[in-house]
Each structure stands twice: as structure tokens, then as C-alpha cells.
Amino acid sequence: MLSCLHPLYLPLFLSALPRLWAENSSPSQSAFFPDAVCFRISQVISAASAVYHPGEELYEKGLHHYASSSTQRSRCVVEAGTVKDVGAILVILGETRTPFAVKGGGHTTNPGFSSTPYVHISMYRFSEIKYDDVSKTAEIGAGLIWDDVYAALEPFGVNVLGSRVTGIGVAGFILGGGYSWKTNQYGLAVDNVVAYDLVQPNGNTITVTNSSDPELFFGLKGGMNNFGVVTKFTMRTHPQTQVWGGSIYNMESVLPDIEAATVAFQESVTDPKAAVIMTYNYVPSAQQIITTQMLFYDAPEPPAGIFDAFLAIPSVLFDVKTRSFLSLIHATPSNSTMGARAVYQGFPIISLTPCISAILVNESKFWGKALADKTEVSLSYDIEMFVPSIYSHNPDKTAFPPSRNLFFQPFNMAYTWNSSKFDADFHETAIISSEHIVKAAIAEGQTQLARAPNYPNYAIAGTPLQDMYGDNLPVLRRLKARIDPLDVMGLAGGWKF
Structure with a gap:
């Protein structure tokens, strides 16, 4: 000993x-x-x-x-x-x-x-937040969750681009790219970072900006933990008033109305302050799909007509109102499955269509029933809706997304269950189901998906790096060799260049 x-x-x-x-x-x-x-x-x-x-x-x-x-x-x-x-x-x-x-x-x-x-x-102890009213930036410790960041910034009437649900950590969210409720207006989280405090693999500490090291600044914007340990992010802030939004739960009997409202929103709403996340949840205890719509408008009240179709549908739970941004985050249902076993599988999609919606219903019900006796808790298929201009807010290249000329939006599947005995079943099913959906979307005409990247924060373990970083991958590998020649960060988990 x-x-x-x-x-x-x-x-x-x-x-x-x-x-x-x-x-x-x-x-x-x-x-x-x-x-x-x-x-x-x-x-x-x-x-x-x-x-x-x-x-x-x-x-x-x-x-x-x-x-x-x-x-x-x-x-x-x-x-x-x-x-x-x-x-x-x-x-x-x-x-x-x-x-x-x-x-x-x-x-x-x-x-x-x-x-x-x-x-x-x-990283819990890196939990400090500082707001600078002169530069309109916030310094955010890497050990925080977004709930704490929103609470600290609320008294100043400002906000940053962070997570859309409760309990998400700052560091992983930003290092993977970061889609936010305010993405339609200001881009991804990485588009709003102006500096990274980085502990390099050799132990030295540096502040990385676009002027100090443009290549490393590029790599940190979506390049995960390949270049060291980030201890602090400095982000641009934006004005924040009260918002309007929350969640609506509906039973399967009104699913056709939900589908129609969601497709219509996708096709007609261009207001960048408006956003929707539509989720098909197969719940084995109910033996049916229960849908969730998370609605958001970045002002105390939305203009008439944007969300009227959703609001008119009979619901089993309704929590949509004018509230603080923090209240909106706390009202999200993401922690309802905390403690269960889980797997995410993401893929890009261009738009929700009636055909794709029908496929999502079939996938949810087919696999939900097939896995019901394997300690399944729920199967969720989430379509996240953004306007086509979201990648135009930053003129500079970033590790993710590898191209800003191609519009796509992230899609996430979330499976939860209780027994480790069935880990492989849920992992393999997630891959099979996602491949089926993507092939169907391409066959329908969304051919751009053949080139669209997968969002690193949603991608399932085993996803090829090329599928996330595309033509940026050779550049990121050369950068990795320069910053970490002894591959210290290769000893840690995650996506590795």
C-alpha cells in the first residue's frame, strides 16, 4: 500500500x-x-x-x-x-x-x-459570474449551470445565449456549439464568445481571443475539450425583458391538430423572436404518444397569430404565460427523467413536413412498443425549429458548424430506461431509428442532409468525426497537434481529433 x-x-x-x-x-x-x-x-x-x-x-x-x-x-x-x-x-x-x-x-x-x-x-468551484456594463459582456465560470447564470444576470436586464432547459452545464454546452432560445436573433453560443480562459495541456494558462490566437479561437468554438480545460468564458450579453412561453402537453387523440400547427409554424413564421420545440413522447405506462410543445417568444407578449393554432388545441397540461426568462427555464420538463439511464442521438434536418411528422409518429410508437418490456421510461423525438438565417450572425469560421452556407437544424432523440441489461438495445435502436428518419427525409427531397453536419452535443457515441466537423477536421487535427503535441487531452473522454 x-x-x-x-x-x-x-x-x-x-x-x-x-x-x-x-x-x-x-x-x-x-x-x-x-x-x-x-x-x-x-x-x-x-x-x-x-x-x-x-x-x-x-x-x-x-x-x-x-x-x-x-x-x-x-x-x-x-x-x-x-x-x-x-x-x-x-x-x-x-x-x-x-x-x-x-x-x-x-x-x-x-x-x-x-x-x-x-x-x-x-469544475464545480469555477462558479463565479461577473457582468461588465461598459463592455456589455459577462465572465462565466465553467463549473456553472445555466440556471445560475440567468439568475445572476437577471437584475441587470441582460442575458447570454445559453441552454433552453434546466440543469445544463455551461462548459459542455458552449464547447459543443450551443443552440439557444435567442439563436434566431444572435446565432449560436459560440458566436457570442469573445474570450476563453484556457489551461493548456502543458499547464500554462492563457486567454484566447480572435486577436491573440485566431486558429485556437476557431478551434474552441465547437471543438469540445481537445485543446485543454476552459475555466471561464467571456460572452456578449443582450437585453432581456420578460418573455412569453412555457409547455403544453397533449394526448395522442389531438395529434393531427398538433402536427398541422407545427408544420404551419415551420412554413410561415419568420419572426426571429419566436421559437418552438415539438416533442413526440412515447410513454409506455400510457401506451400512447404524449406530445409536448415548448413555446417561446422573446418579449412579454407575442404578436397575434403566431401561436394561436397551438393554444386552441385541448391540452392535459398548460403552463404558458408571461414570465421571467429564468422562470421559463425552470418550467421545462427536462429533469423529469433524471437518474434514469439515457442515450441521445442527434442528426440534422432541414424542415418538418407532414411526411416526416408521420414517420416520427410511426417511429415513436413502433420502437416504444418494441422496447416497453426492457425497463423503458420514455422515447422522445424532438424537432427544434429555427429560421434559416441562424448561421449568418457570425462572419468568422468556427469548428462547428463546419459550413455556414447550408441551413439545417438539430434534431434530438432521447431514450430513457432503468436497467443496464438493456443498454445495447436502446443504443442500437437509436441508431437504426435515426438512420431511417434521415433516409426518409432525403428521399422526400431534403437532399442537403447528405452534407449537413451532426450537432456534437447530441451525437451518439461512435459518430464519425467527419459527420460533425466535415472539411474542418484536417484543420482541427493540425491545431490539436500544435496545442497538445503529447496528446494529454486524449487521455480524457469525448470527441477526439
Whole structure:
């Protein structure tokens, strides 16, 4: 055991870890070295940071994910509290070639993307928010969830482009691109970031802007965690009044009216302040589809006519009103399946048509019934509606989307269940179902989908990088080689260049 080593020999042992790890590189050969790495980290970090082990309460907090299937039991949880400590941790992990994870909000459904059996870095302590009224920017810590950001900015009458539902972490959302309720007006979240505070894989800390390093600035805009650990984002803010919106739930009996209202909205509404997310939810306990419409208008009241068709349909639950932006976020149903096992599968789509809507109904019901006896909780198919100009708000190239000349919008499938015995069933079904929908859309005439990229934050594990980053991939790989030549960040989970 490490505790049995004489103190005089401990520094020599720790300094030899890189060589010992190389000689015993397979994690299955020994579970001893990660414990030694955890100890070494505990010796170099400041009092602003801490290391927690199994059995300690904050260990559990550090590991927690929205989806239980995304949580892994690490040898230790490191709550880093300063950028200097993050740098020291990365240096140790790189020297010892120790696999690790970096977790912000923990909302990814891909196992191993922000979890690990080895060293788990939790960003909770990077939770500061500062608003600058002169520059109209906000500095946002990478350990926050968007609920906290909206609450902090509300007294100033401003907002940033963040998540549309409750409980989403700041870091992963921005690093993957970030579609927001205000995207129609201002683009993606990455289009509104003016600076990144980045701890590089070599331990150094830099502030990345378009003028300081244009190539790295480009790579961080959608390039996930390939270039180091971002500890703070500086974002443009925009005026924020009260908004109008909320959720409506409808039974399957009125589905034709919901479909007609949704297709009509997609075809006719061009007001950039208006948005809708339409969800087909197969609920096995009800043995039918229950639809959810999340409506949004970026003002206290919408103009007459935009949402009238939705409002006229009989509902089983209605929560649409004038409210604060934060109230709207808190009213979303995204946490209703927290703790279940989950998988997301995304793909691009151009528009919802009557034909595609019919296919979504069939997919929901067919697979919902097929998986009902496999501890299924729900199957959801979500169409997110944006205006075609959303990629025109930023003239600069970004890692994602790889092209700003092609309009597409993200589509997300969300499956939830309870038993790990059926993980493969739900994962494979999500792939099969998504391929069927995309092929049907292309056959109907949405041929642009053959070139449209998949949104990294929705893409299922195993999605080829080319499908998300397109022609940007060679550039991103060269950038990765420059910034992280020893591939330290390759030891962490996620999409890797």
C-alpha cells in the first residue's frame, strides 16, 4: 500500500511514476497507480482545491450525472479551485499517462465522455459570474449551470445565449456549439464568445481571443475539450425583458391538430423572436404518444397569430404565460427523467413536413412498443425549429458548424430506461431509428442532409468525426497537434481529433 512507504522514499517513488506507468500501461494490469496519482495531486494543489475518495459525500457530488448510465466510479474526484491547480493536475496526468475526465454540468449521455474509472476532475468551484456594463459582456465560470447564470444576470436586464432547459452545464454546452432560445436573433453560443480562459495541456494558462490566437479561437468554438480545460468564458450579453412561453402537453387523440400547427409554424413564421420545440413522447405506462410543445417568444407578449393554432388545441397540461426568462427555464420538463439511464442521438434536418411528422409518429410508437418490456421510461423525438438565417450572425469560421452556407437544424432523440441489461438495445435502436428518419427525409427531397453536419452535443457515441466537423477536421487535427503535441487531452473522454 502507498501508506506503507517510508516518507523518504515517497518522492522517489512518485517521480518514477511515468516510467512505471509506461511499463504497466494496461489499466487492467494494476489499479494501484491511479491511487498514487490521486495522492500526488493532493500534495501539489492549493487549499482552494480538494481531493475526495469513495465514501465521502463530495465524492458523490463530483461524480453525479443527469443520466445514471453516464456515471463511473473513479479512484478519486478532484475539485480544482484555481487555474494554477488545474495546470498542475494536467501536468501530473500527462506525465503519468493517467486517464481522466473533466465534468461541468454532467448532462452528457455518452458514457465516458465526462466520467472515468481513474481521475475525475470536477469544475464545480469555477462558479463565479461577473457582468461588465461598459463592455456589455459577462465572465462565466465553467463549473456553472445555466440556471445560475440567468439568475445572476437577471437584475441587470441582460442575458447570454445559453441552454433552453434546466440543469445544463455551461462548459459542455458552449464547447459543443450551443443552440439557444435567442439563436434566431444572435446565432449560436459560440458566436457570442469573445474570450476563453484556457489551461493548456502543458499547464500554462492563457486567454484566447480572435486577436491573440485566431486558429485556437476557431478551434474552441465547437471543438469540445481537445485543446485543454476552459475555466471561464467571456460572452456578449443582450437585453432581456420578460418573455412569453412555457409547455403544453397533449394526448395522442389531438395529434393531427398538433402536427398541422407545427408544420404551419415551420412554413410561415419568420419572426426571429419566436421559437418552438415539438416533442413526440412515447410513454409506455400510457401506451400512447404524449406530445409536448415548448413555446417561446422573446418579449412579454407575442404578436397575434403566431401561436394561436397551438393554444386552441385541448391540452392535459398548460403552463404558458408571461414570465421571467429564468422562470421559463425552470418550467421545462427536462429533469423529469433524471437518474434514469439515457442515450441521445442527434442528426440534422432541414424542415418538418407532414411526411416526416408521420414517420416520427410511426417511429415513436413502433420502437416504444418494441422496447416497453426492457425497463423503458420514455422515447422522445424532438424537432427544434429555427429560421434559416441562424448561421449568418457570425462572419468568422468556427469548428462547428463546419459550413455556414447550408441551413439545417438539430434534431434530438432521447431514450430513457432503468436497467443496464438493456443498454445495447436502446443504443442500437437509436441508431437504426435515426438512420431511417434521415433516409426518409432525403428521399422526400431534403437532399442537403447528405452534407449537413451532426450537432456534437447530441451525437451518439461512435459518430464519425467527419459527420460533425466535415472539411474542418484536417484543420482541427493540425491545431490539436500544435496545442497538445503529447496528446494529454486524449487521455480524457469525448470527441477526439
